[in-house]
Amino acid sequence: MQVYSFVNFRHKAVARMSADQRKFTRELPAQRREQLILAVLSLIARKGVRAATVRDIAQEAGVTQGLIRHYFGSKESLVAAAYDYHMSRMTDAVWQASDKPEPRARLAAFVISSLSPPVLNRDWVSLWAALLGRAMQDPQLLKTHECTYCYFRDRLESLIADALRHVGRPHTKAETRRLAIACNAVIDGLWIEGGALPDAFAQGELTAIGLRSVGALVGLPLEDTEDL
Amino acid sequence: MQVYSFVNFRHKAVARMSADQRKFTRELPAQRREQLILAVLSLIARKGVRAATVRDIAQEAGVTQGLIRHYFGSKESLVAAAYDYHMSRMTDAVWQASDKPEPRARLAAFVISSLSPPVLNRDWVSLWAALLGRAMQDPQLLKTHECTYCYFRDRLESLIADALRHVGRPHTKAETRRLAIACNAVIDGLWIEGGALPDAFAQGELTAIGLRSVGALVGLPLEDTEDL
DNA sequence: CGAGTAATTATGCAAGTGTATAGTTTTGTC
DNA sequence: GACAAAACTATACACTTGCATAATTACTCG
Incomplete structure (x- = not known):
């Protein structure tokens, strides 16, 4: 999965090589879900549950907070x-x-x-x-x-x-x-x-x-x- | 301590028996501190750290939230x-x-x-x-x-x-x-x-x-x- | 290439957070 | 019974929280 997505990205990147100003890249749902999960786990482990806010989780995962709702419905469900x-x-x-x-x-x-x-x-x-x-x-x-x-x-x-x-x-x-x-x-x-x-x-x-x-x-x- | 306070209260209560509209009663510092501690412990045990807000702690202890600052300086210190x-x-x-x-x-x-x-x-x-x-x-x-x-x-x-x-x-x-x-x-x-x-x-x-x-x-x- | 679709962002909002500050009440003491 | 000190309350404030909604953007497929 990871390899596939990487190749995919490279392909597109080469195609637009000269001026790639994309503001974000799409990922496979399973990957985004895992990114968000790893982000919340890392935050809780390092700074405690209290520090795991939707904004900080999103930042840790390199996305915006709307994705948490999009993929998990609620923060509670993500946790x-x-x-x-x-x-x-x-x-x-x-x-x-x-x-x-x-x-x-x-x-x-x-x-x-x-x-x-x-x-x-x-x-x-x-x-x-x-x-x-x-x-x-x-x-x-x-x-x-x-x-x-x-x-x-x-x-x-x-x-x-x-x-x-x-x-x-x-x-x-x-x-x-x-x-x-x-x-x-x-x-x-x-x-x-x-x-x-x-x-x-x-x-x-x-x-x-x-x-x-x-x-x-x-x-x-x-x-x-x-x-x- | 508890007995002393009780007698104290009764004494005053009797003295003003006819119309006791006191809005609050003073307690010994050690007692208030323990009340607040027991309140936060009860809340955390039953509903988790998240539910232990200054307002709920104060309500559980039967006082207002200002007392937390008065006796402990901060919520963190109380915890x-x-x-x-x-x-x-x-x-x-x-x-x-x-x-x-x-x-x-x-x-x-x-x-x-x-x-x-x-x-x-x-x-x-x-x-x-x-x-x-x-x-x-x-x-x-x-x-x-x-x-x-x-x-x-x-x-x-x-x-x-x-x-x-x-x-x-x-x-x-x-x-x-x-x-x-x-x-x-x-x-x-x-x-x-x-x-x-x-x-x-x-x-x-x-x-x-x-x-x-x-x-x-x-x-x-x-x-x-x-x-x- | 061009349109549709879904991923992603951007923004706003109502509720709740801890803390500070000022005002009120109780209580011991003279 | 007045007075001072301290316990206690009341209120405001700046900030954060999770969530919803609308506006963008990227990617797929014809």
């Missing part, structure tokens, strides 16, 4: 779309890292990627907190939060069940559920403080604590899975 | 004071529960009170999230967050060290620090989801998971400390 977008890219960033074959190594990779950049990042934690604060008063946003939480936890539960099965440890559904809730909680807690207070932890400290903690909770050591 | 107030009452609510003599029971009581009302409460989680979102852009608020976090973690570290010492388990300072970070994280994570998604967990499930998790992390069972 909701941005919340979805952010949560999706967070889950994607975590899960693309856990493609290892060995179950224990997959679980360890999940913990590490959750507690390393880009997932562990001041801006992303800032975004998460600001949008959760809003979600507590907005059913639509809370639904996004709930879906993300459940998605995370369910996949984590699968990872845990795989790891237990791989070492021949019997386990019930209720047990893996409890373990998934606990492991998700400890990872979340470490992630939040690591993002909010980056100077409070040494380099690699959070991933080490995360590995050790999840290992202790599940009952499987995870520190030795680097090369699996 | 900062309210953040301190909220964090203090949270820590107080947690720590007043851990007065048991036996170290393991103290640790267990800490976990339970952190994951039960009034600490585990939708409004308090909502408040926490909304104010953390603001704190990520406000150094003063972030300082409050940091102090609260460190206070919590340090006292938790003491609890853990006491429990380990009590059972004769040797431990280093670095070890108890890691354990405190991890235990604090799992409690925070459970607390957040328990407050944000109260219907996602069964009655007593979070405290059970919390006890089991902290026990597994520290290496000491905590489920059997009810009657210690």
Whole structure:
């Protein structure tokens, strides 16, 4: 998409090369939507929800404020779309890292990627907190939060069940559920403080604590899975 | 203080009983400050930071908006004071529960009170999230967050060290620090989801998971400390 | 090339924002 | 019971907010 549009633009630009005084350029709807979403996310992360006004969002995206209404109907709707977008890219960033074959190594990779950049990042934690604060008063946003939480936890539960099965440890559904809730909680807690207070932890400290903690909770050591 | 003011009011009221058309009553500065703080906390918890305007805060507190400036100088300063107030009452609510003599029971009581009302409460989680979102852009608020976090973690570290010492388990300072970070994280994570998604967990499930998790992390069972 | 269509801009508006300032009322004290 | 000080109210102001509407502009297709 991006490539197509670029070629398109170049074509037109060359055609009018001598005196191109166009006041704006058209973009594909999907691109404009993403530009606006990225703009509002960047603003909220850096300056808070309060700074994300329609005018500043438009300026950040390089357009005028009318486009927000044109593409999203309202600012509220744009923020909701941005919340979805952010949560999706967070889950994607975590899960693309856990493609290892060995179950224990997959679980360890999940913990590490959750507690390393880009997932562990001041801006992303800032975004998460600001949008959760809003979600507590907005059913639509809370639904996004709930879906993300459940998605995370369910996949984590699968990872845990795989790891237990791989070492021949019997386990019930209720047990893996409890373990998934606990492991998700400890990872979340470490992630939040690591993002909010980056100077409070040494380099690699959070991933080490995360590995050790999840290992202790599940009952499987995870520190030795680097090369699996 | 409250009693004194009440008597005071009654006294005056009786003196002018026949035709008391006073347009307002004076309060002790400390009381008015607390009224305004409670008003802004209630508004933010129920309707979000956006709804906490000077006019609505004043109405919630039963005064006019000029008093916010009179007592706090600015709305921003009031919010900062309210953040301190909220964090203090949270820590107080947690720590007043851990007065048991036996170290393991103290640790267990800490976990339970952190994951039960009034600490585990939708409004308090909502408040926490909304104010953390603001704190990520406000150094003063972030300082409050940091102090609260460190206070919590340090006292938790003491609890853990006491429990380990009590059972004769040797431990280093670095070890108890890691354990405190991890235990604090799992409690925070459970607390957040328990407050944000109260219907996602069964009655007593979070405290059970919390006890089991902290026990597994520290290496000491905590489920059997009810009657210690 | 020329017209239609939709993307984009430009502009206006009514409501709400925090703060400043001046005026009013309460209350303790002599 | 008057007086001063401070608590409290009332009001105005400059500014920002989100949204709507109309006027442009760019691009597509014949």
